[in-house]
Amino acid sequence: AQSVTQLGSHVSVSEGALVLLRCNYSSSVPPYLFWYVQYPNQGLQLLLKYTSAATLVKGINGFEAEFKKSETSFHLTKPSAHMSDAAEYFCAVSVAGGFKTIFGAGTRLFVKA
């Protein structure tokens, strides 16, 4: 079975500071990993995905994530936070043939002016 753990339910950064949202996964087979963002009263939007190609994945809005198999991690980063980045972020995992995506509990990002 697969699982995802997001460390920190809330993260607060200042505008212009580095954003780091942590995600660790568990899977007995090679995983596919995703980061999604959710703004208030909306559904989830894909930020980026890892599907066994390059380990450093670049997404939309300046976000990127690095797949580290040895650490079973897929942390999300952005060099400089913007006020518009304030939202909830979800890490997710799926495996081939599963027809099911498992989501982490989410991390709410606050950006201070």
Next chain:
Amino acid sequence: KAGVTQTPRYLIKTRGQQVTLSCSPISGHRSVSWYQQTPGQGLQFLFEYFSETQRNKGNFPGRFSGRQFSNSRSEMNVSTLELGDSALYLCASSRTGDSNQPQHFGDGTRLSIL
């Protein structure tokens, strides 16, 4: 290209009633998944449909059911509603449901049980 459409956006029901939620996927997408989102439990997988067949389901009681039509539109039904069923119900679609495909989400139906 129209996104995933969920109706209604908001719904208020009382305990013991039943409810049906609707989801229209992106044109060309044949896989539809449903999730329940609550502050305490986060996003919980309900079930996934492809070509009118349920391929996977989560750990929810039998009161939660779904179906998919030949045009890929999907409905989920919850019978004998309980207070704990209050949640945001999200529908997501993808072209084939293969695990390496991202999902496209609707804005959800917020269900409140009184």
